[in-house]
Amino acid sequence: MIALLGLMLSAGLGQSQLPPLPPDLPSWIRAKGMDELYYKSAPYNWSINRIPKFARDMYATGVGHAMAYEAMSKGQVSALDTETFSKIDRVLRNPPKLPVDEMAISPTFVRKYGYLEKVFDWAHTLHFQTIDVLAYPGWSNARKEQELDELWSFYQSEPYALTGLPMNMEYLDGFSYSKRFRQQYPKLNGLFWGYHWLQTVNYDMLFGVPTANQAAQYEVLGERYHEVELYNETRDFMPMTAELSPRFAKRFPQLANAFDNLHMLHDNVNDILAQPGLTDLQREQQIQIAIYRVLDSTHRGESPGSGTPNTLHDHRHPPSMPGMGMMVGSEEDEMYMGGMGWMNMAECGHCSVPMPGEEPWGATVTANGWTMSVRCLMCARDMASETPGRAIIRASTEDPKQLLILVSDDEGNWTSNLATVVFLEKFGEHPDCSGWSRAFTSTAALNSYLVANPEYAGMPGLSLADWSKLNQGKPDTYRRIDRPNPYRKDGEE
Amino acid sequence: MKLPFALAIWFTASLCLAQSDHNNLDKERPLTFEDAYSIAYRSYELQTGFSAFAFQKRQPQYGLRTEIQYGIAKNRDLSIGWDPVFDSQAARLRGNNLELSYFEGLTREIGNSPAVGYRIEAELPTTGSVRDADVRARLVLTKRAKTYDKLHLNLGVAGNGKLAFGAILGYSLPLGYPRQFDTTLLAELAVEQSRQASGQNHWAGVGIRRQVDVTTVLDYSIRMRFKSAVTENRNALIFTVGLSKSF
Numbered sequence: 001m002i003a004l005l006g007l008m009l010s011a012g013l014g015q016s017q018l019p020p021l022p023p024d025l026p027s028w029i030r031a032k033g034m035d036e037l038y039y040k041s042a043p044y045n046w047s048i049n050r051i052p053k054f055a056r057d058m059y060a061t062g063v064g065h066a067m068a069y070e071a072m073s074k075g076q077v078s079a080l081d082t083e084t085f086s087k088i089d090r091v092l093r094n095p096p097k098l099p100v101d102e103m104a105i106s107p108t109f110v111r112k113y114g115y116l117e118k119v120f121d122w123a124h125t126l127h128f129q130t131i132d133v134l135a136y137p138g139w140s141n142a143r144k145e146q147e148l149d150e151l152w153s154f155y156q157s158e159p160y161a162l163t164g165l166p167m168n169m170e171y172l173d174g175f176s177y178s179k180r181f182r183q184q185y186p187k188l189n190g191l192f193w194g195y196h197w198l199q200t201v202n203y204d205m206l207f208g209v210p211t212a213n214q215a216a217q218y219e220v221l222g223e224r225y226h227e228v229e230l231y232n233e234t235r236d237f238m239p240m241t242a243e244l245s246p247r248f249a250k251r252f253p254q255l256a257n258a259f260d261n262l263h264m265l266h267d268n269v270n271d272i273l274a275q276p277g278l279t280d281l282q283r284e285q286q287i288q289i290a291i292y293r294v295l296d297s298t299h300r301g302e303s304p305g306s307g308t309p310n311t312l313h314d315h316r317h318p319p320s321m322p323g324m325g326m327m328v329g330s331e332e333d334e335m336y337m338g339g340m341g342w343m344n345m346a347e348c349g350h351c352s353v354p355m356p357g358e359e360p361w362g363a364t365v366t367a368n369g370w371t372m373s374v375r376c377l378m379c380a381r382d383m384a385s386e387t388p389g390r391a392i393i394r395a396s397t398e399d400p401k402q403l404l405i406l407v408s409d410d411e412g413n414w415t416s417n418l419a420t421v422v423f424l425e426k427f428g429e430h431p432d433c434s435g436w437s438r439a440f441t442s443t444a445a446l447n448s449y450l451v452a453n454p455e456y457a458g459m460p461g462l463s464l465a466d467w468s469k470l471n472q473g474k475p476d477t478y479r480r481i482d483r484p485n486p487y488r489k490d491g492e493e
Numbered sequence: 494m495k496l497p498f499a500l501a502i503w504f505t506a507s508l509c510l511a512q513s514d515h516n517n518l519d520k521e522r523p524l525t526f527e528d529a530y531s532i533a534y535r536s537y538e539l540q541t542g543f544s545a546f547a548f549q550k551r552q553p554q555y556g557l558r559t560e561i562q563y564g565i566a567k568n569r570d571l572s573i574g575w576d577p578v579f580d581s582q583a584a585r586l587r588g589n590n591l592e593l594s595y596f597e598g599l600t601r602e603i604g605n606s607p608a609v610g611y612r613i614e615a616e617l618p619t620t621g622s623v624r625d626a627d628v629r630a631r632l633v634l635t636k637r638a639k640t641y642d643k644l645h646l647n648l649g650v651a652g653n654g655k656l657a658f659g660a661i662l663g664y665s666l667p668l669g670y671p672r673q674f675d676t677t678l679l680a681e682l683a684v685e686q687s688r689q690a691s692g693q694n695h696w697a698g699v700g701i702r703r704q705v706d707v708t709t710v711l712d713y714s715i716r717m718r719f720k721s722a723v724t725e726n727r728n729a730l731i732f733t734v735g736l737s738k739s740f
Contacts, residue, residue, distance in 0.1 A: 032600035033568040034608070038536035041740070046707050067671065087671055098704055100674040104516040104667060107637050111602050 017176035021285055022292055028159045029115045029288055039125050040154050044136030054218045060095035061195035064088045066106040068188060072273035073109040081187040088191060092230060119291055122160040123262040127199055130255060134206035141208055152254055161296040162261045164254025165304055166325035168314035172264045181270035186233040193238050194230035196263045200241040203248035204364060204371060213405045213417040220390045220407060229369060235338050236487035238263050242324035243337055244371050247364060249323030256323030261294040320346035329486030339370050342481035350379035351430040351475035362434055363395035376437035378425055382471055385412055397441050398449060404439045414468050422446050422461035430477045516677060518665060521558055523700040523714035523733040524681045526647045526663030529608035529635040531570040531598045538562040542735025550725045552582035568598035590616035607636035627653045642666040659685030675704035692722030710737040
């Protein structure tokens with residue numbers, strides 16, 4: 001009886017705090033048509049299938065979304081972490097070979113919230129076409145970058161488009177119903193955040209990477225996805241695109257922000273559908289409001305970097321990362337990152353020295369579920385060696401068109417996509433490490449660099465095997481940001 | 494009769510290996526009914542299908558239907574189709590009419606209300622004779638039946654002067670859920686007023702739509718015309734195999 005009273009009180013409290021419908025709710029939300037849209041016609045469509053394991057896992061995420069929404073729409077919330085989880089997990093372990101029509105397997109959801117499905121479907125199309133562009137072997141990197149800009153314009157031409165502006169994530173996740181889903185259904189929420197991990201980690205796997213070198217990275221990422229990320233119940237917040245694909249997010253901030261805003265909309269909807277005590281009408285209205293908050297039309301005329309803190313129109317972003325809104329507790333470039341603690345995005349994740357402002361941009365390390373930007377190859381290698389499990393290093397070379405991709409096994413043995421790669425490493429002061437720790441596509445390229453930079457004259461080029469054996473340890477410049485976890489009241493890590 | 498039976502055996506065998514199908518149902522692919530949804534805005538779809546008509550009292554006929562659809566706007570598509578038939582008894586190829594068709598989906602399924610759409614078709618004679626021209630209209634309702642299966646009611650009227658009415662009750666059931674997601678079983682029961690003689694035509698059919706790759710759907714069906722106003726068409730079996738490709 002007391003429990004029932006408590007439930008009623010909490011439900012009543014929640015309802016009284018529910019935000020009202022905005023007066024300028026777009027009319028398309030009430031349109032009755034199915035409004036199905038075809039993707040942009042282009043030669044790259046379905047290039048995702050060039051990486052079959054990745055494609056199948058991505059197709060399965062659609063099934064996972066749809067099955068969960070169907071169960072929630074039918075009011076089957078008590079079985080979400082049991083029967084629904086098991087049903088979805090079976091599909092994730094045996095992913096479909098072809099994309100699945102999500103509407104066909106979530107009929108109740110679509111009958112109730114067809115307008116929401118339009119938003120999801122259009123944003124998922126953007127997800128897939130972005131991947132297709134990056135996985136397409138027929139175009140140069142420059143042509144692909146141009147196409148992604150065009151794809152973004154194409155996406156924005158529809159009223160269902162989400163905003164590409166950074167949004168304040170603390171605000172978007174701060175309503176009376178917020179966090180309900182992750183707290184009550186941690187297993188199913190883990191799957192959702194696992195899908196969103198996969199949907200955001202993949203962009204740096206593909207961006208600027210020769211298509212022949214993309215699938216090898218998925219061996220590492222796919223393993224991590226299936227073994228850890230899908231079943232990770234310890235995350236404090238959903239995965240962010242800039243956390244997992246910082247190179248991509250920096251180059252295409254509007255895309256990165258749209259994907260994060262989409263994933264936050266998923267979280268909002270999950271929370272609303274899982275919230276007890278709401279009437280069907282209240283759920284419908286709250287979902288419409290959640291859509292409204294992240295629509296492009298709601299923020300038209302506004303610009304990134306502006307806005308009143310912690311409001312709907314807060315479009316500030318970390319100064320060094322335009323592809324991410326402000327996070328819980330974040331200040332300037334400092335943010336709390338799951339699995340890493342507090343990080344400064346303007347600094348090297350390994351030596352804490354500010355990242356170089358000009359090319360080359362250094363490297364990224366993907367390991368243990370996170371991706372960090374580092375200043376140089378030495379920082380990348382040593383950071384990866386400090387982390388258990390397999391790792392991927394993506395590093396610039398002297399040739400902007402040739403990205404070095406290093407993939408390690410569990411023992412830390414590296415393989416390279418560039419057969420003739422040669423390294424320079426003359427250990428010195430960390431603030432200069434992007435000068436003395438670098439990769440070159442050939443010995444000739446190294447020699448040219450040595451001629452242009454006489455301070456390194458006489459340094460031998462290191463083979464991958466010799467370079468791999470080096471380890472300079474934790475840099476003395478490393479500065480740990482000692483602040484409590486902002487997502488936990490007790491501040492525990 | 495050998496060809497239709499060979500096709501039937503081949504497709505029955507392929508059905509055992511089938512993994513998939515698609516969900517958006519178009520007229521004649523492979524049964525005569527359709528659902529209340531247009532193709533996607535901006536998409537093109539090429540549909541083609543071979544049909545064999547096996548009769549008890551006359552030699553078979555063979556049809557090769559081809560249609561191109563285009564999603565001209567949200568919930569609206571236009572199509573142009575041609576359905577020539579070879580009559581083996583008369584050893585003659587009938588060009589038949591050129592079909593111009595407009596479809597509009599008025600509403601999706603919302604709550605307990607069905608999805609509703611309509612189609613208007615004009616048949617332009619390839620013979621040049623205005624008497625062969627025809628106009629048809631069809632109202633389409635689609636509603637979820639139990640879980641993933643759907644009922645589709647198609648109510649049609651046709652006529653160039655004299656009107657003829659018809660109704661088709663269609664049923665679609667995705668097969669393999671929740672483990673497989675790409676095959677749909679179809680069935681239909683139809684009745685129409687004959688335009689060739691006094692009386693009605695009745696037929697029933699079953700079919701399969703199977704997704705073979707991201708843009709291609711293979712379909713096959715068998716229909717039986719168990720009542721026909723034209724005596725020699727009675728108990729005809731119609732075997733169809735077709736392909737839809739979006740681009």
